[in-house]
Amino acid sequence: MASSFRRSINPEAVSGLALISPTFLYALVLLAAPIAAVILLSFWTQDYLELHRTFTLANYVKAWTEPVYQALMIRSVKISLLVTAFTVLIGFPIAYYIAFIVPPRRKPIWLFLITIPFWTSYLVRIFLWKVILGYNGVINGSLIGIGLIEEPLKFILYNQGAVVLTLCHAWLPFAILPIYVALDKIDRSLLEAAEDLGDSPFRRFIRITLPLAMPGIMAATIIVFIPTIGDYVTPRLVGGPNGLMIANMIEVQFKKANNAPLGAALALSAMFIVTVISLIFLWANRKYLRANQ
Amino acid sequence: MSETVNPTLPIIRTVAVDKSFGSVEALRSVSLEIEQGKFFTLVGPSGCGKTTLLRVMAGFEQPTRGQVFIDGKSMEGVPANKRPTNMVFQSYAVFPHMNVGENIAYGLRSKKTPADRIATLVAEALEMVGLAGYQNRPSHALSGGQRQRVALARALVLKPKVLLLDEPLSALDKKLREQMQSELRNLQRNVGITFVLVTHDQEEALTMSDQIAVIFGGEIAQVASPEILYRRPNSREVADFVGVMNFLNVSVLSEHGTRRRVEVEGLGIVEIEEDQAPRGLVGDIVAGVRPEQFTILFEDRASADRCCSGTVTEIQYFGDMTYYAAKLEGCDKTVTISMRNTAGRRTLGPGDKADIGWRSESVLILS
Ligand SMILES: Nc1ncnc2c1ncn2[C@@H]1O[C@H](COP(=O)(O)OP(=O)(O)O)[C@@H](O)[C@H]1O
Ligand SMILES: [Mg+2]
Numbered sequence: 001m002a003s004s005f006r007r008s009i010n011p012e013a014v015s016g017l018a019l020i021s022p023t024f025l026y027a028l029v030l031l032a033a034p035i036a037a038v039i040l041l042s043f044w045t046q047d048y049l050e051l052h053r054t055f056t057l058a059n060y061v062k063a064w065t066e067p068v069y070q071a072l073m074i075r076s077v078k079i080s081l082l083v084t085a086f087t088v089l090i091g092f093p094i095a096y097y098i099a100f101i102v103p104p105r106r107k108p109i110w111l112f113l114i115t116i117p118f119w120t121s122y123l124v125r126i127f128l129w130k131v132i133l134g135y136n137g138v139i140n141g142s143l144i145g146i147g148l149i150e151e152p153l154k155f156i157l158y159n160q161g162a163v164v165l166t167l168c169h170a171w172l173p174f175a176i177l178p179i180y181v182a183l184d185k186i187d188r189s190l191l192e193a194a195e196d197l198g199d200s201p202f203r204r205f206i207r208i209t210l211p212l213a214m215p216g217i218m219a220a221t222i223i224v225f226i227p228t229i230g231d232y233v234t235p236r237l238v239g240g241p242n243g244l245m246i247a248n249m250i251e252v253q254f255k256k257a258n259n260a261p262l263g264a265a266l267a268l269s270a271m272f273i274v275t276v277i278s279l280i281f282l283w284a285n286r287k288y289l290r291a292n293q
Numbered sequence: 294m295s296e297t298v299n300p301t302l303p304i305i306r307t308v309a310v311d312k313s314f315g316s317v318e319a320l321r322s323v324s325l326e327i328e329q330g331k332f333f334t335l336v337g338p339s340g341c342g343k344t345t346l347l348r349v350m351a352g353f354e355q356p357t358r359g360q361v362f363i364d365g366k367s368m369e370g371v372p373a374n375k376r377p378t379n380m381v382f383q384s385y386a387v388f389p390h391m392n393v394g395e396n397i398a399y400g401l402r403s404k405k406t407p408a409d410r411i412a413t414l415v416a417e418a419l420e421m422v423g424l425a426g427y428q429n430r431p432s433h434a435l436s437g438g439q440r441q442r443v444a445l446a447r448a449l450v451l452k453p454k455v456l457l458l459d460e461p462l463s464a465l466d467k468k469l470r471e472q473m474q475s476e477l478r479n480l481q482r483n484v485g486i487t488f489v490l491v492t493h494d495q496e497e498a499l500t501m502s503d504q505i506a507v508i509f510g511g512e513i514a515q516v517a518s519p520e521i522l523y524r525r526p527n528s529r530e531v532a533d534f535v536g537v538m539n540f541l542n543v544s545v546l547s548e549h550g551t552r553r554r555v556e557v558e559g560l561g562i563v564e565i566e567e568d569q570a571p572r573g574l575v576g577d578i579v580a581g582v583r584p585e586q587f588t589i590l591f592e593d594r595a596s597a598d599r600c601c602s603g604t605v606t607e608i609q610y611f612g613d614m615t616y617y618a619a620k621l622e623g624c625d626k627t628v629t630i631s632m633r634n635t636a637g638r639r640t641l642g643p644g645d646k647a648d649i650g651w652r653s654e655s656v657l658i659l660s
Contacts, residue, residue, distance in 0.1 A: 192353055193386035195373045197400035197447065207399075211390045289390065 042264035051261075059265035069249065069266060076246040077273060079160060080229040083167040087224050088217060090168070091175035095216075098176075099183035111180070114173050122170060126237045129166045133157040133238070158240025166234045171227075175220040182216025183209070211289060218285050222278055229274055246270050302365045304329040304455055304487045305350060310359035312345055312511075319345040321511040322359070327455075327489060328504070332481045334490045336498040337508035338534070343491040344383075346508070347457050350489065352376045364454055374403075379448035381458040385440040387432045387447075393419070394428030396443055400451045418450035421480070438469050445477075449484060458490045462497065474501055495535045499523060507531050523583075527571040529659040532581050539587075539628040543580040543658065555580070555658065559621035559628075560601055563653045570658035578660045584631040586655035589617065590648040591639060598652050603628070605645045615640050619647055 042059055045052040063069050098110045117125065132138045133156045140152035156162065186209065194204040232247035239245070246266060253263030303326035312320040319342045327333045335343045348354040350361060352373035361368040363377060379400070388396050397415045406414070419425050422442040435443065441461055448456055461477070462470045478501050481488045492498055498505050499519040507514040507522070515527045526532035529540065542558040551567035557580045590600065603619035606627060610616075617630045630649065632638070641647055 187384065187386065189382045189384050189386040190388060192373070193380070193382055193388070193444075193447075194399070195353075196351060196378075196380045197451065198374050198403035200374060203403065208388065 038264045038267060041261050042268050044261045046259050046261050048258075059262045060269065062262060063265045063269045069246075072244065072246045072249050073270065073273065075160070075244075076229050076270070077277070079163055079167070079235075079245060080225050081277075082164050083171060083228045084221055084225040086164065086168045087172050087175035088179070088220050091172055091179055091220060092213075092217070094172075095176045095179035095183055098180055099186075107184075111177075114176055117169070117173060123233065125170060126166055126234055129162070129169070129238055130157065133162055133165075157238060158243065160239065160243045162238040162240075163235050163243045163245070166238050167228050167231060170234070171224045174223050178219035178223065179213060179216040182213045182219075186212045214285060214289060218281065221281055225281070226274055226278065229270065302329075303327055304364055305489070306362040307346075307349070308360045308362070310346070310349060310356045310361065312342070312349060312354060313357045319511050320349070320356070323508075323511070323513055324359075325506060325513065325516065327487060329487055330485050331503040332478065332488045332490070332501060334492060334498040334502035334505045335508060336492055336495055336505055336535075337514075339493050341508045342511040343493070343508055344459055345511075347380070347459055347489065347491050350455070351378050351380050351457050377454040378457055379451055379453040379455075381441070381444045381448055381456065381461050383459040383461070383463070385444040385461075387435070387440050387443050389432055392428065392432060393424070393430045393435070393443055396432060397447045397450055399447060404451075414450050418446040421449065421484075422446045423476075437464055438473065441465070441473070445480070449480075449486070453486060455487045455489060458488060460491055460493070463492070463494070470497075477501065499535070507534065509534075525568065525571070525657070526581075526659065529579055529581070532657070532659055537584050537629055537631075538581045539584065539626075540659075541580045541582065541626055541628070543578055545578070553658065557656060559603075559624040559626050560599070560651065560656070563656050565656065565658055566654065569654065569656060571660075574658065574660050576660045578658055581657040581659050582628070582651065582655055584616065584629040586651060587628060587630040588650040589619075589630060589632055589641065590650045598650075600648055600650050603647055603649050605641045605643055605647055607643060608640065610640070617641065617647070619649065621649075 043055050043057070045054070045056055045058065094114075098107060098114075102110050120128075130137070134140070135152050135154065135157070137152075137157070139156060140149075143149045144152065190208055190212070191204060194208045195201070199207060229245075230247045232245065232251055235243050235245045235248055247270075250263045250266045250270070253259045253266060257263075305325070305327040307323050307325045310320055310323040311318070323342075323346060335346060337343055345354060349356050350363070352368065352371060352375075368376060388399065391399070394415050397418050398411045401411045401414060415428060416425070419427055422445050424439065424442050424446065427439075427443075432440070432443070441464075445461075458477075462473050465473060474497060477488070477490075490498075490501065499522070502519055504516065505519055505522050506516045509530055515522060515531050517525070517527075522531070522535055526535060526538075532538040533540075541560065543555050546554045546556055546562065548554075553565040553570070554562065555565055556562050560580075560582075563580075601621060601623075603621045605617050605619050607618040608615055613634055615632050615634055617632065618627050619630055620627045628649075632640075634640070
């Protein structure tokens, strides 16, 4: 038995395992273990200082039925979807411009320019938006300066719009880059062939460019959608009371409200919703590609 | 579309076409007439502007100066998708997100052909290129040769007036390339559509074409049938590019009208008839003799009317042929001689003396 087991593991597999094991351990400790802990926690009950370790679904029932959590969850999904839609819609033309119109030798410069926002910390960028949108901010200052308004506008900061705007700015490069890669990879002779076979530029875009760019668009969608739904810094700083998202509530449950089990249930519910929506994206993509054939 | 072709007009006519890319002059004053229904080949070394000329015809490049007429109509301002030409790209450009059937139906869909008609036409086109029943094959599961057939069928199914092919065979291995050469040739005869083929391979041009245009540095050097091109190249450059040519120094002794009496290095005095020199010969001249026009004489001396001797310096054995390099007696020149290895014929080795036979009509005068 033992010898046959040893024979069944070939040396390549062994060295492969040895190579990935540090990373694997790292991922296990820092990712799988906390998730396992959160899963366990979500089925327990916090009673002031005591943690009752009896299995219960009460946290989930609360998370899915209480209006405040429902509202936050819906709002988070809505904001994430809006941010995803805007970044992909704005990112696509930019990526298209760099891929098809910028001459090849200037492309590196353009890609470099796109990454410039990453040079400053996320937090600093959010504060910059506060400065721009604030009561005494750049926009209000300018509008008053040119005499268009007398009183500073209050509706531009501390609401969901400000959250969407700030998140879009932060995530736009992440949308542009994968779309750019997909577009740049398209063999130019495919586009010429489509034209040669009788397509106008618009039809060619619909029949060739878009389907071939779809993997990039999909990557952009997922890359932007998944992290934004869990963002809690931006809503805290520019969202105001009506701009808070589910992650802010999870933070509150873990800290101030001292109800980690409920926080865990909320976190896992959010994870579940993100997974379902991402799967819907993938399914729609597959359906689109098949219909396009 | 092809029914409306006017047979008296050349199907494609380019008039003094120039094309520059910045400071690079890719085409210089190219004037060509391509006859309807012919297999026409553009041949020249890489970078000479063949692809550019094809793309000017297809509408992917606009000429800097000059005009292109297709079937008598000026193509100025006519975009590629409105021209009665279709192209087979060098990379084949088979759409990766579509299967074979959809690739071939692509242009028909563009023209809003009814679905049942598309199905029939696609099946016919696949049959024509020897891929019957491949409709549902995904395009990534095709070999190089099959991709090329798909690209061909996709263009031919639209029945263009002219099919443009950019080095369609250069990516295939030798055996498949030779097979495709004859298939393409037969296909062209069967469909009767004018083919304009681009290749850098002069042998391919000779075997496939009705008419060949040789291009050097963006300019047309000669337009002729394969036989004329090989037997009567109009310049030293063309003679050197098409096939193998031995060049020997020559001096003119006398000229009587169109006949010349010349002295060729290593060969002696030769009478040159009118058709052995291109018209309007100017500048430095040189004599040219093809390798197969020399014969190494073993016993059969009858076929040659002139004879000289030399020493074999090198041999290259090709199975059916043997190529000799022989240094001619009385001069410093080495010539290439090709001999068919017919039954019972000996081969010589380096160092052997050889009697070399030739005929005076085999000598060309070029500049
Ligand atoms: N789009 C382009 N931009 C700049 N130069 C080009 C372009 N296309 C072709 N050329 C130049 O024009 C010349 C002819 O090119 P091409 O027609 O592709 O040659 P061939 O097909 O005979 O090898 C070359 O010197 C090439 O570098
Ligand atoms: Mg080329």
